[in-house]
Amino acid sequence: MQNPFEIIASRLSTIEALLIDIKHQPPATASPLVAPLPIFSKKQVMEMTGWPPGTLNQKIAEMPEGVVIKGRSRRKCFDREKFLEWLKTPA
Numbered sequence: 606m607q608n609p610f611e612i613i614a615s616r617l618s619t620i621e622a623l624l625i626d627i628k629h630q631p632p633a634t635a636s637p638l639v640a641p642l643p644i645f646s647k648k649q650v651m652e653m654t655g656w657p658p659g660t661l662n663q664k665i666a667e668m669p670e671g672v673v674i675k676g677r678s679r680r681k682c683f684d685r686e687k688f689l690e691w692l693k694t695p696a
Contacts, residue, residue, distance in 0.1 A: 644674060645683040
């Protein structure tokens with residue numbers, strides 16, 4: 606029967622060797638083809654447009670169907686593509 610401390614020491618050295626291998630691997634980079642999320646949050650829209658909350662709520666009432674995504678919660682999200690298209694249209 607082996608000494609239990611020898612077993613622990615051998616396992617520890619194996620783990621250390623694996624960690625060193627992982628440390629010296631090149632970092633995994635994100636794919637450059639990652640598409641942005643297809644939605645904007647209310648906060649993102651306010652930051653992008655500079656509109657205060659009252660103005661944004663007024664604009665939401667004017668937006669065509671499909672631009673604002675309403676779920677069960679009161680939280681409002683915006684379809685990115687449709688919102689940017691709506692934003693480009695003249696008033």
